[in-house]
Amino acid sequence: MRLLAIRLVWRLLALLCLALGFIGIFVPGLPTVPFLLAAAWAAGRGWPALEAWLLNHPRWGTSIRNWREHGAMPRRAKWASSGMMAASALLMGFSGAPLWATLGVAGVMLVVAMWLWRRPES
Structure with a gap:
């Protein structure tokens, strides 16, 4: 039961960060990529399918992978x-x-x- 609750918290955090990243696409001054990085990080702890989707995303996946592997940004x-x-x-x-x-x-x-x-x- 405790493991299920922890996984749910990670999933909720991943969804929150993903939502904020999506809003950042349209709102000037609200960053997108940092929220997507946080979403991938949280998804990696509780939602492997979402993490894989983010890492393979055609637009944002490269930035997330570069940050994870090298701490690099364009x-x-x-x-x-x-x-x-x-x-x-x-x-x-x-x-x-x-x-x-x-x-x-x-x-x-x-x-x-x-x-x-x-x-x-x-």
């Missing part, structure tokens, strides 16, 4: 992510948010961008 994705983070920091700067919050968020995004650009390219 340069285009790095540029897009960096651009979105820069635009978000700029928007936050003009939003009237407290200076400490703006600088803190910008600092976190800068660290993420530095980590991102150190990843291998597919």
Whole structure:
């Protein structure tokens, strides 16, 4: 019974991430691939058929496999992510948010961008 409950939790997490990834296709600023990576990860723990479907998907499968095998991401994705983070920091700067919050968020995004650009390219 406990094993069934754990498998159900993994499946629900995989479905949630898959749904968020799908929404990210249409909503600017909501990433798609990170949610698909998380969906494949969760599916690998509780839903092997969904994991196989994601890994063999014609559009997203290559990105998921490259991330799993090499921690790699395409340069285009790095540029897009960096651009979105820069635009978000700029928007936050003009939003009237407290200076400490703006600088803190910008600092976190800068660290993420530095980590991102150190990843291998597919």
